[in-house]
Amino acid sequence: MRLYFDNAFLRELPGDPASGPGLRQVHGAAWSRVEPTPVAAPRLVAHAAEVADMLALAADDVASPDFAAVFGGNALLAGMDPWAANYGGHQFGHWAGQLGDGRAISLGEALTADGARHELQLKGAGPTPYSRSADGRAVMRSSIREFICSEAMHHLGVPTTRALSLVSTGEAVVRDMFYDGHPRPEPGAVVCRVAPSFIRFGTFELPASRGDVDLLRALAEFCVWRDFPWLLGEHAGRPLGHLQLEHLFDEALFAAWFREVCERTARLVGHWMRVGFVHGVLNTDNMSILGLTIDYGPYGWIDDYDPDWTPNTTDAQHRRYRYGWQPRVAHWNLARLAQALSPLFADAAPLQAGLDAYAATWAECERDNACAKLGLEGGEDVDLALMRDLQALMHRAGADMTNCFRALADIDLDAPQPSLDPLRAAFYDQRRLAEHAPALEDWLARYAARCRADGLPHEARVARMRAASPRYVPRNYLAQQAIDRAAAGDEAGIHELLDVLRDPYGEQPGREAFAALRPDWALDRAGCSMLSCSS
Known part of the structure; x- marks a missing residue:
């Protein structure tokens, strides 16, 4: 199993002088070195063959015991240099200070032959300096949900992080699912998430909140250079240090970057609204700078149409993250990002222009969704x-x-x-x-x-409608059925559901049960209608 790593995030940005998982406030640094904590018995439960192909991993690589060892957190490949990222965020509308990767550890940035960059990140791989009072682990039920939904969203055409693998740990993790004083041990698991970048809005908010303009600028320059190289035009591909010495990162470049972030975010929300996805916890630390769906926690899928529905029990009272509010919450989050980036601008006009671009792009997406779904x-x-x-x-x-x-x-x-x-x-x-x-x-x-x-001719109208409105989505009750089967020792349900969701717009004769209405038993069932941030 060979992967080539170029860990630019570590090479180009300042890091934490301390290493290891000890809890601490980390100043002046974008990351902390920390290795995954080994588990008792890593075993591959499922993998996404498309993601393995994307990484040029052969079937023999995936079948090897080494694969489960690496992506369960027990071993490292040459070139891997694990870290946890440092960031802050607004949670439920309030500034929460330093947050960081509390149960996610990035293994490295893999480069493939086509020049693409893929950051490999283990979720549930043990404590980091940002775990606060948590153990850094993840349970099987939440890991199945993340694994399935990551891939389902990709096949639905929604920008998203991907999921390479789902590995059971052979260890129990104690969780109080609804924070109601009833903790219990559950099987543990690790998901390997894959994305070009896991930088999020909160990455920039933290140094801004501390008045660390040097780190803020370094992060912005790095993000443009690595994740938005097309904005550099003829200078794309040149070493970051050379570009910095030539002062190419000016206000106009940052303005173009922020505008693209705003437009990508609007298009992302447009896709969520089109397919009926509710993120459930749209804090600024859960918003990708690349406009990807990121951090699958208490998400949900609209069954009976209700714009006021939220799947998150933590949000049940105020419903800040309800389905119908996602466009305005994304705008609010972008305004927080604009506030964080303001030290890089002489005045607010370019940032306001970016926010205006969000509003215009979202309005366009809403109109396009209406036309497509109505044919x-x-x-x-x-x-x-x-x-x-x-x-x-x-x-x-x-x-x-x-x-x-x-x-x-x-x-x-x-x-x-x-x-x-x-x-x-x-x-x-x-x-x-x-x-x-x-x-x-x-x-x-x-x-x-x-x-x-x-x-519009009938055939064209129907094709347009069916391309915009899926037949199969990862409804909460379908995921819960796969979770229940896995808990009983039958993991085939994970593979069956994933296979159906590979073709969400097709009719798939014989699989109509996967498109059925939510059954009555799922209306008030934990995991189907009620989810928490530990789900």
Whole structure:
């Protein structure tokens, strides 16, 4: 098993003079060296073959006991130089100070033959200087959820970190899932996460909060150089030190960088809203500078359409991170990033321009989502109003978001009065549907008229709708079923679910059960509707 490492994050940025997992406040440094804590019996439970291929790892590499040893935290390959990153963040709207990688340890930055950079990071590999009162470990249930969702999001076309492997540790981890005084031992696991960069908004917030402008500037220059090299134009690929000596990192370059971060974030949120994903804990330390979905914790998938739903029990009272608020929370988080970066600018105008670009890009994404999911070519304001009216009816009548949008493509729009029949199976309560049926039929009549005015051929309209609205998503109850089977000794459910989610937009005859409505037993079941940050 060969991987070539170029650990630029360690080479180019200042580090913690101390090493090891002892808890401490780390000043003037972007990282701390710390090695994974070995586990009793690492065993590969599952891996994503696509990610292994991306890293040029052969099937024999994955099958080797060395693979589980390395990606379970018991061994290192040549060139690996593990570290935990130092960052802060706003959590639930309040500044939380230093946070850092509390249960994530990066092994190194692997370079592949195509020149791509892939940071390999173990989640659940033991304590770091940033673990606070935690043990740095992860349980199997949360690790299965992260492993499955990371790959599902990729196949859905949503920007995301990836998951290479899921390794059981052979050790128990004690967790109080709902922080209610009932801890219990659970099987431990380690997920290997893969991304070009794990830098997040909070990476810049921490030095800014401490008045450490030198580190703030170093981080910004490094991030542009490594993660946004196209912004350097003809200077891309040159050594960072040379570019710094030539003072190429000026305000205009930082402004272009911030604008791209804002636009990427808007497009990311647009994808979340399109597929019905709720992150659940959109703190600034969980926002990727590259516009990736990062840190899968108490996430959830909309079943019955409810813009006020949050899967996070910690957020149950205020619902800050509810589905419908994700666009505004992302904007708020970007404003915190702008505040952190302000020492690099003479005035706020370029930063405000970036925030304005977020608003414009999100508005464009919202219009595009409406057109795609409704099968329209237009993009007019009427299309957005049509979508919002449908969403309001879906909420009142209790429609399943995924199945309702999927079934919408089956409506006969040439009928004098389009029938609700193709949609009926997408509603959870037929009595509620009957109550709102007249309003839904009125909407269908308006929709049919709009489609006729649009002029998009039937086949093109259906293809457009099905490309935007998945048939299969990793619903919470599906993940919980895989978790329950694994707990009973049957890990095949993990592989079956992952295989279905590799083709989320296809019909997949024989697998219709994976597209079924949320069953009644899952409505109040832990892991299906109720999740915490330790889930």
